[in-house]
Each structure stands twice: as C-alpha cells, then as structure tokens.
Amino acid sequence: LRVIVIGGGAAGIFTAINIAEKNPACEVIVLEKSAKLLSKVKVSGGGRCNVTNERHLPKELLPFYPRGGKKLYPVFKKFSTGDMVEWLSVHGVKTKVEPDQRIFPVTDDSQSIIDCFLRNAEKFNVKIHHSVAVEKIHFGNANWHLETNTGRFEADKVIVATGSSQTVWNWLSDLGLHVIDPVPSLFTFKIDDERLRSLQGISFEQVKVRIVGNKLSEDGPMLITHWGLSGPAILKLSSLGAIWINEQHYDFEILVNFLSGYKEQEVRELWTDYVNLHPNRKVHKYPLWGIPGRFWERLLSLAEVNNGTSFGEMSKKSTNKLIEELTQGRYHVSGKSTFKEEFVTAGGVDLTEVSLDDFSANRFPGLYLAGEVLNIDAMTGGFNFQACWSAGWLISDSISKSIE
Ligand SMILES: Cc1cc2nc3c(=O)[nH]c(=O)nc-3n(C[C@H](O)[C@H](O)[C@H](O)COP(=O)(O)OP(=O)(O)OC[C@H]3O[C@@H](n4cnc5c(N)ncnc54)[C@H](O)[C@@H]3O)c2cc1C
Numbered sequence: 001l002r003v004i005v006i007g008g009g010a011a012g013i014f015t016a017i018n019i020a021e022k023n024p025a026c027e028v029i030v031l032e033k034s035a036k037l038l039s040k041v042k043v044s045g046g047g048r049c050n051v052t053n054e055r056h057l058p059k060e061l062l063p064f065y066p067r068g069g070k071k072l073y074p075v076f077k078k079f080s081t082g083d084m085v086e087w088l089s090v091h092g093v094k095t096k097v098e099p100d101q102r103i104f105p106v107t108d109d110s111q112s113i114i115d116c117f118l119r120n121a122e123k124f125n126v127k128i129h130h131s132v133a134v135e136k137i138h139f140g141n142a143n144w145h146l147e148t149n150t151g152r153f154e155a156d157k158v159i160v161a162t163g164s165s166q167t168v169w170n171w172l173s174d175l176g177l178h179v180i181d182p183v184p185s186l187f188t189f190k191i192d193d194e195r196l197r198s199l200q201g202i203s204f205e206q207v208k209v210r211i212v213g214n215k216l217s218e219d220g221p222m223l224i225t226h227w228g229l230s231g232p233a234i235l236k237l238s239s240l241g242a243i244w245i246n247e248q249h250y251d252f253e254i255l256v257n258f259l260s261g262y263k264e265q266e267v268r269e270l271w272t273d274y275v276n277l278h279p280n281r282k283v284h285k286y287p288l289w290g291i292p293g294r295f296w297e298r299l300l301s302l303a304e305v306n307n308g309t310s311f312g313e314m315s316k317k318s319t320n321k322l323i324e325e326l327t328q329g330r331y332h333v334s335g336k337s338t339f340k341e342e343f344v345t346a347g348g349v350d351l352t353e354v355s356l357d358d359f360s361a362n363r364f365p366g367l368y369l370a371g372e373v374l375n376i377d378a379m380t381g382g383f384n385f386q387a388c389w390s391a392g393w394l395i396s397d398s399i400s401k402s403i404e
Contacts (some may be wrong), residue, residue: 001026001403004155006134006168008032010041011371011388012161013117013126018396023403028126029155031148033133033162038114040163047109048307052389053382054101056082066185066240067346068376072387074251075356080388080391087393092116102382114175134162136171137367142203144366147187159281159368161396164345168373172349177361180375182347185242186235187363189254190335191228195298195325200226202292208260209233212253214331216241219260227337229256232380238336242346252335256329259289264327271323278310286311291326293327299325344384348375358398359391368395 001023005016010028020028030037041049055061058076062069085095093116105112119130129150130381136147136156144151162168169179203223210217218240220233237254238245245252259267274288283341284307287296303321305314313320349369354361359374361367370391378384 001157002155003028003157003159003399004144005030005152005159005161006128006137006146007161007163007371008034008037008128008130009161009163009371009374009388010038011163011373011392013038013121014389015159015161015368015370015392016126017117017120017124018398020126021120022396024124024306026399026403028124029153030121030126030128031132031134031146031153032128032130035130037130038117041113041117042110042384044045044110045104045382047110047199048104050102050104050380050382050385051088051095051113052081052084052101052103052386054081054097056080061383061386064381065378065387066242068351068378068387071351071356072376072390075390076272078397079390081382083393084386087389088113088116091120096374100381101133134168137175139364139366153368157368157399158364159370161370161392163372164243164348165373169348173375177353178350180347180350182345183242183246184336184343185239185346185377186343186380187218187238187336187338188225188230188234189228189331189333190237190250190337191331191333191396193228193331195302195329195331196224196228198225199294199298200356202295203231204292204324205290206260207233209237209258210255210257211237211241211244211249212255214241214244216244222256223381225337228333229331230337236379239346239377240351242281242377247334250333252333254331254333256331257327258291258329259326262289262327265328267323269321275311275314282309283309283314289326297377344377345372346375346377348373351375358394360395360398368398370395 003019016028016030028227058073061076093112095103095319098102101384117276133149134146139147144155144158173179205221207222208219218233218236221231223231226322286291303318306316359370371388376387
C-alpha cells in the first residue's frame, strides 16, 4: 500500500510518522513544496513551540476552537492533548507546563520537536521529497494520481496537509470539495487614538472588550502597542470574530471595560465610597483599581481634571466622563496587524466534507485532510497544533484498520 502525504508541515509529518510506525509494510511518502520541512513549527511560540495545552478534557478544549467547536468532541475523545504529551515522551521529547497551561518542550526550543519528528520519520522509513509541489490530484483506475512540478505520482491513499494555500484550495474546489473562503484570524487591532498615543508597553491585567454591533466579548489581559491594542483579550476576540470582522473590512468599534469585574453602577458606588473616605487626596496621585499611572493621567486630562484637584473637588461632569472611559471606553478599530507574526487562517475545506471519525473525505475514498487546510482554527495556546496532532493520529489509525 502506498500512501502519499502532501505537505511537510506539522500535520503532514506527524501523520506520516504515525502511519509508517503503525504499518511497517506501507510505503509512506511526503511531498513538500519548499526546500524545508516544518518551517512553521520552527518559528512557532516565539521559537519555543507551544506544542499543546494542559487542558485535556474534550469539553474543555472545544471553546478554544471558533471554527470546529463542538464537532471536534469525538476527535479529542480519541486523541487529546494528554495523548500528545505521552506521544512526545515515548518518542523522545520531554515537555513542561507553564502557569497559563501552555505546554512547551523542556528545552524551550522548537528544534527539539523538529529533531524528534525527523528522527522518527527516518526510523520508520518515511520517504521525504523536497521541492515537489502538487498541482492537481484526481482519482482513476482505483488509484489517486498526483501531478507535480517534477512529474506524476500514484498512491492508494492521499493525505492533504498543505496548511493555508489558496492554490491547493483551488484544486480541491475543482475536485469538488466545498471550500469556505479563508480569512485571517489571531490579529491585533489597529487603533489611532489620542488616548493611547505614546503609551505603548502599558498593560492591563484584566479587561473586558466588547465588539459594538455583535454580541462578542472577551476577558483577559490587554496591552497598548504603538499601533493600537494587543494581548490575549484582543487576540481571542479576533479569533471569535474573524469572519464578522472581515465582513466589516476591519473597520468597527469596541467598548473596553478596564475594570472587567465591575459594572458601571458598582464603579460609581465604589467611587463615592472612596471620595467620602479620602476627599483631600489628589486625584492624579492616586490611580484607582490598579489603573497604570500614565493611562490614568491621560483619562484625567480627557475628563478635564486639573493637576492638583482632590477627589472631593472633582466635578460631576468630570467624574461621569472618567467612569465612562473606565467602564466603556469606545475605540474605533481601523485595521489589523499581526501578533509576533503569529496568525492562522479561518476557513478552508468545509467540515461537512469530512468524517471527523478519521478525517476521510466523505465523497472521495482514500482521500484524507488534516491541519489548517480544513476549516478548523483555534485561539493561541497550542490548540492549533493539537488539531493537527489529533487529525494525524486518527488518520493513521483509520489507515491501519483499513489494511487489517
Ligand atoms: C509565527 C507563527 C507561530 C505559531 N505558533 C504556534 C504555536 O506556538 N502553537 C500552535 O498551536 N500554533 C501555532 N501557530 C499555528 C500553527 O503553526 C499552524 O496551525 C500549523 O502550522 C498548521 O499546520 P499544517 O501542517 O496544517 O500547515 P503548515 O504548517 O503550514 O504546513 C503545510 C506545508 O504544506 C506545504 N505545501 C503547501 N502547498 C503544497 C503543495 N501544493 N505541494 C506540496 N506541499 C505543499 C507547505 O510548504 C508547508 O510546509 C503559529 C503560526 C505562526 C504563523
């Protein structure tokens, strides 16, 4: 039996190794368009490779996948994050868990994952062809036929693991698969606003950001950058709202509650208590609720509070303005930017085209799809790679069973 994996990225190499390890009699070939394998793994997680996440119950994982979601329940039931940690351990990579539950190799070096994959690919006789780009595939005479820039290949089974490639989506569409238009996910918000100017580097531990015009909101840390806003709350929101935001042409408004745990009314009550307790304290000297000093000052000047004003002297108008800015600061987003060059693509082959029991194409026997080529994507935290590992494992299992 000959299996060809198209794409030597995370999903492709992991799938190839597992097929070869479980089926020594199988000829497993990887065709990779570029000169390098696993190039995204190399740069992932800031060069450390956030390989998976400590959350391991399928139910816990689902909310992290805006595209995929509940449909992935049976997938993670069969191969979850814990299974990947064990796989890595068995195949020679020790991992560690960080306080935020992200998992990395103990070496803090993505090369450890690459070395492990390449070592095991060699051990199980996976044949790798570099600089071979697949240009078209079709099924005929009980075989898959692949046309590439270097000639033709034939295979009994084909796994498409080409990541986000428009050319591949085009030929998959021609083959008859429904492809959902790709849009970027995991980006930061470009905001040109007086309130944020020159404040890059200031971070907030816990804010709530809501998109005006839909019901999406996210909590978490947020960071002011020189082009706008970034940090986990923003990235998560970009992932949840990827499609809607694209429809708005990256032009929309957000409301930021810098006091995430509190509603406006509660803040007003706390304010009154504080003023009664410390009427003579100078407002500029006492930023409340852990608001960073420089941002506090910016908001005070916006609320027209002069330097030297005490809490007891604050006018009603200024107090209202300050509380409004703190609990529902309205910002106009006018574009997107990448976060440490980290991004994924929402969209790809529609999940109705595959059986999520084994990632086989429903209408094309012997064809499988894994990784970002599918309409599955997640928030940051190792979840995007996990989708690749789980698919690869299930495909390899399915191929073993088909041979038995
Ligand atoms: C900077 C950055 C950092 C990231 N960090 C993390 C992280 O820490 N944790 C995490 O979970 N996710 C991370 N991600 C997301 C993660 O990298 C992707 O989800 C993952 O790489 C997808 O794997 P894949 O195998 O589907 O696609 P890819 O890794 O993109 O691999 C696809 C491969 O297919 C090849 N190919 C394409 N077309 C053809 C063709 N026609 N013929 C032959 N070969 C072809 C490509 O050259 C490529 O090598 C990061 C992404 C980026 C950009």
